[in-house]
Amino acid sequence: MQVEKLLKPTWMIPVVPEGVVLKNHVLAVSEGRIAAIAPASEAGQFEARETVELPGEVLLPGLVNLHSHAAMNLLRGLGPDLCLQDWLQKKIWPAEGRCMGPEFVYEGSRLAGEEMVQSGVTCTNDHYFFPADAARGLTEAGMRCAVSAFLIGFPSAWAKTDDEYLKKAEEVIQQFRGNPRVHVTVAPHAPYTVGDESMRALAGLSERYGLPVHIHIHETAAEIRESMEKYGCRPIERLRRLGIVSSRLISVHSVHLNDEDIGTLARAGASVCHCPSSNLKLASGFAPVERIMKAGINLGIGTDGAASNDKLDMLAETRLAAMLAKATAGDPTAAPVHKMLYAATMGGAKALGWDKEIGSLEASKNADVFSVLLEEITSVPVLEPAAQLLYSAGRENITHVWIDGRLVVEKQQTIRSLSGMSRSRALSIAHKWQNTVEP
Numbered sequence: 001m002q003v004e005k006l007l008k009p010t011w012m013i014p015v016v017p018e019g020v021v022l023k024n025h026v027l028a029v030s031e032g033r034i035a036a037i038a039p040a041s042e043a044g045q046f047e048a049r050e051t052v053e054l055p056g057e058v059l060l061p062g063l064v065n066l067h068s069h070a071a072m073n074l075l076r077g078l079g080p081d082l083c084l085q086d087w088l089q090k091k092i093w094p095a096e097g098r099c100m101g102p103e104f105v106y107e108g109s110r111l112a113g114e115e116m117v118q119s120g121v122t123c124t125n126d127h128y129f130f131p132a133d134a135a136r137g138l139t140e141a142g143m144r145c146a147v148s149a150f151l152i153g154f155p156s157a158w159a160k161t162d163d164e165y166l167k168k169a170e171e172v173i174q175q176f177r178g179n180p181r182v183h184v185t186v187a188p189h190a191p192y193t194v195g196d197e198s199m200r201a202l203a204g205l206s207e208r209y210g211l212p213v214h215i216h217i218h219e220t221a222a223e224i225r226e227s228m229e230k231y232g233c234r235p236i237e238r239l240r241r242l243g244i245v246s247s248r249l250i251s252v253h254s255v256h257l258n259d260e261d262i263g264t265l266a267r268a269g270a271s272v273c274h275c276p277s278s279n280l281k282l283a284s285g286f287a288p289v290e291r292i293m294k295a296g297i298n299l300g301i302g303t304d305g306a307a308s309n310d311k312l313d314m315l316a317e318t319r320l321a322a323m324l325a326k327a328t329a330g331d332p333t334a335a336p337v338h339k340m341l342y343a344a345t346m347g348g349a350k351a352l353g354w355d356k357e358i359g360s361l362e363a364s365k366n367a368d369v370f371s372v373l374l375e376e377i378t379s380v381p382v383l384e385p386a387a388q389l390l391y392s393a394g395r396e397n398i399t400h401v402w403i404d405g406r407l408v409v410e411k412q413q414t415i416r417s418l419s420g421m422s423r424s425r426a427l428s429i430a431h432k433w434q435n436t437v438e439p
């Protein structure tokens with residue numbers, strides 16, 4: 001069988017089937033897609049133009065960032081010690097007012113795309129003004145993305161009135177229809193910035209075009225209090241009545257959920273996007289991740305924007321999500337490793353309706369793949385590759401990223417330690433003890 005590339009890692013975590021770690025397998029790539037996965041002993045069947053040896057590395061499907069505001073990379077560091085409303089009203093919205101335009105969004109997204117691909121993120125679900133310019137920046141970085149048919153209930157450089165936002169939302173949907181690299185979500189900003197009539201119109205757009213709805217929901221306790229005062233019900237209940245809550249809903253944040261809210265999301269088949277760093281930095285609270293997962297709700301992970309995180313590092317985000325879920329549930333068996341790796345890849349792909357193409361290493365899917373060096377001083381010995389990928393390795397251990405089978409990142413090691421401990425000496429110590437620690 002003739003193929004373009006043959007990747008030969010020590011381990012492979014395909015994510016589907018869940019919980020599997022393959023050792024000594026190869027992944028063959030042809031025409032941008034995964035042609036096959038086979039044991040290394042059968043690699044002779046492939047005639048590859050290029051073979052990439054990846055000793056000591058683990059291969060995974062590209063991470064799917066389920067919630068970003070890519071252009072906000074240019075607002076990184078702004079307003080570090082404020083609550084959400086002060087942060088938005090005193091810092092972010094005024095800064096956006098000064099900068100907003102196609103050039104700001106393109107250049108910010110280009111920068112964010114670069115940061116994300118270097119972090120193993122091959123697809124992001126973006127939520128921002130000037131979506132075509134965001135798409136341009138992200139795809140130039142080599143990424144796949146969903147951009148937003150966006151609406152926020154106040155005038156901006158993008159649109160002055162709700163009607164103009166809606167008109168542009170439909171134009172964006174048309175512009176990217178059938179594009180294999182760029183999808184579109186219908187994206188009301190939040191329940192507290194979008195009125196009933198526009199919310200209904202956006203629900204209609206989502207239904208007509210079969211597109212996900214991407215919206216911040218139940219991020220803070222104040223949001224829920226205000227909704228009770230203004231509408232006499234919690235935001236999720238209001239959105240349900242307006243037609244927003246369906247299997248296409250991506251409910252971002254979902255920090256403050258009672259049993260009824262969880263029941264509503266679960267019955268609808270909606271997805272939740274968990275953004276733990278942003279929720280911690282803005283002290284929004286702790287999302288009930290274990291209860292969300294137990295209710296059978298599809299979970300994805302998002303970084304949010306670089307102004308509330310402040311890095312687009314999905315491996316770190318997933319590690320934090322797992323640890324927080326354990327602590328908040330008071331149960332170390334909550335948020336198991338493979339479930340969290342699933343959330344960071346397939347969970348996001350499913351929420352975007354993109355799971356036939358991306359999210360796992362399976363034959364015929366797009367070859368969106370990244371490789372992480374586990375046999376490194378900071379993560380040896382390798383006893384449990386999946387757990388160590390999540391808990392010991394970081395984006396600094398990523399060596400290669402391919403999107404559609406095309407190499408977009410290749411890292412050269414530059415660390416030079418003067419203490420006399422070389423990588424090969426570290427590995428020889430680790431290998432010496434590995435079989436004694438776990439025979």
Ligand SMILES: [Zn+2]
Pocket residue numbers: 067068069127216304305
């Ligand atoms: Zn956000």
